[in-house]
Amino acid sequence: MDLDLGAVRAFVAVADEQHFGAAADQLGLTQQGVSKRIAKLESGLGAELVSRGRTGTGLTEDGRAFLPHARALLALADQAVGSLRARDRPLRVDVLATRVCPTELIRSFHEANQDAKIDIVSSKGLRTVRSGLLSGAVDVGFARVFGRLEPGIEHIPAYLEPHHLLAGRKHRLAGRRRVRPDELADSIAWMPGNEPGSEWADLYADFRRDFGLTISTTGPNFGFDHMLDQIAASEDRFTFGGEKMRVPWHPGIARIPLVDPVPLYPWSMLWLRGNRHPLLPRLIEHIRAGYTPFDPDRQWLPAADRPLFAS
16 A cells, blocks of 8 residues: 555654644644544554553554554655755754753854854653654754664764752752762652653652652642742752753752762763754764763763763
């Protein structure tokens, strides 16, 4: 059969969102339109790809087998179209959030390449980066690489970002110039943004285990400024910020480096193999030139990240 790319795209959107309504919003279609496209695809393939039930939407065994090929097909199609448009458009870069480290890496690149046209995109982390790269929505993404990546996605170590402690002035450690991670065991790391299944939630699970931390993810999450207000009023709560993170000044917040060892957040740069944007090789070279490898004698990473960042 001749595969309908629109139907394949609808299938991948449902696989990513695990919800027909969310997939419809992503594609700019009605929920009925998405359902019809997938039904057409299933009919042509002679296989049920999506399971629909009261407990939610998931993939059948055939759907899971078809998914990586569907992603690869869409990536090739989007790459074919994008190759004709790449030279006259800005490099689209997913930085997770404009206040965090990747924005500073891109800003540094732009200062060294002021002719570079760049569009900054914010996202929800690795899952969004992966789908953005495969669909052609972005050219580059920054995230912690967690789990298996789809075929065609390349990545290199970008930056190992030291953690800082963000604590209220009432906290017992607020007057210190440096703090060890094991000194935080009797306090509460408040992290309402630790979305289950995210790459950062996985990292802090290792952090908690290795240093005996107590992590609270209770919400609601009203944003970073509200979180700082709450921490400033607390005697036993704190949160983490990165060395390059732009933390707004707050009179009730102390920002203190963590040492012995220095906990790191491992940022990688990701792109799709075959992307022909003329700025991409220059950005890869810039990131590689500025990277400093992991030092196990004075720094900490989750065990899963150490092989990639050791050299």
